[in-house]
Amino acid sequence: MGRVLRPDYPIVTERLLLRPLDPVADVDAVHAYQSLPDAVRYVPYGPRSRADVAENLASSRIRSTFETPGHTISLAVVLRESGALIGDVMLVWSSEVHRRGEIGYILHPDHHGHGYVTEACEALLHIAFEQLELHRVVARIDERNAASAAVLRRLGMREEARLVENEWFKGEWTTELDFAVLAREWRERRAAG
Numbered sequence: 001m002g003r004v005l006r007p008d009y010p011i012v013t014e015r016l017l018l019r020p021l022d023p024v025a026d027v028d029a030v031h032a033y034q035s036l037p038d039a040v041r042y043v044p045y046g047p048r049s050r051a052d053v054a055e056n057l058a059s060s061r062i063r064s065t066f067e068t069p070g071h072t073i074s075l076a077v078v079l080r081e082s083g084a085l086i087g088d089v090m091l092v093w094s095s096e097v098h099r100r101g102e103i104g105y106i107l108h109p110d111h112h113g114h115g116y117v118t119e120a121c122e123a124l125l126h127i128a129f130e131q132l133e134l135h136r137v138v139a140r141i142d143e144r145n146a147a148s149a150a151v152l153r154r155l156g157m158r159e160e161a162r163l164v165e166n167e168w169f170k171g172e173w174t175t176e177l178d179f180a181v182l183a184r185e186w187r188e189r190r191a192a193g
């Protein structure tokens with residue numbers, strides 16, 4: 001089922017490159033943020049040791065090609081100016097029938113506040129809607145993650161649901177906010193500049 005989609009890497013945006021994660025060369029740069037308790041507070045893993053990061057990057061979960069629904073592409077976010085890897089973003093191909101996907105992201109705290117994640121996610125939405133031909137892309141976040149909600153609003157995603165104590169997450173019940181954007185909404189927004 002499905003079809004192979006390998007975006008042309010690196011994906012170049014105004015200030016960033018998005019490219020496949022290197023399971024050896026990228027371990028230290030990824031560990032620099034995935035090991036920080038504050039950075040991983042609202043993501044489904046960590047804090048990760050260097051060995052955890054190396055194991056994860058080497059696993060088959062870390063892909064840069066979609067071959068079947070259920071696959072996720074995980075990409076390094078690199079500053080064009082310096083070549084530094086400052087975070088990673090992911091796009092999940094959740095369903096072929098419903099043409100649905102999901103985005104996720106994490107950035108080193110040293111690089112927050114410059115719009116880099118918003119810029120990287122715009123590129124993910126481009127892959128989602130123009131290349132994978134999805135109909136709808138969602139993001140699911142912890143309601144306390146205000147910085148993440150702000151990213152999604154900047155991307156033009158609509159807050160659609162608040163699921164009260166929906167997940168037992170890292171030792172507590174957490175309330176989830178669901179955001180979404182449709183392909184036609186994303187196109188209209190781009191056309192409007």
Ligand SMILES: CC(C)(COP(=O)(O)OP(=O)(O)OC[C@H]1O[C@@H](n2cnc3c(N)ncnc32)[C@H](O)[C@@H]1OP(=O)(O)O)[C@@H](O)C(=O)NCCC(=O)NCCS
Pocket residue numbers: 038039040041042043104105106107108111112113114115116117118119140141142145147148150151154
């Ligand atoms: C969520 C997270 C990625 C947001 O990072 P961020 O840097 O705030 O997000 P952006 O890249 O969109 O940057 C937006 C900020 O840059 C500012 N900015 C500066 N230049 C900008 C530009 N050219 N374009 C857009 N924003 C710009 C914005 O004003 C905003 O600052 P503000 O928050 O003070 O208003 C970050 O907090 C993070 O990595 N958290 C940990 C991981 C996590 O929780 N991931 C999400 C799990 S659901």
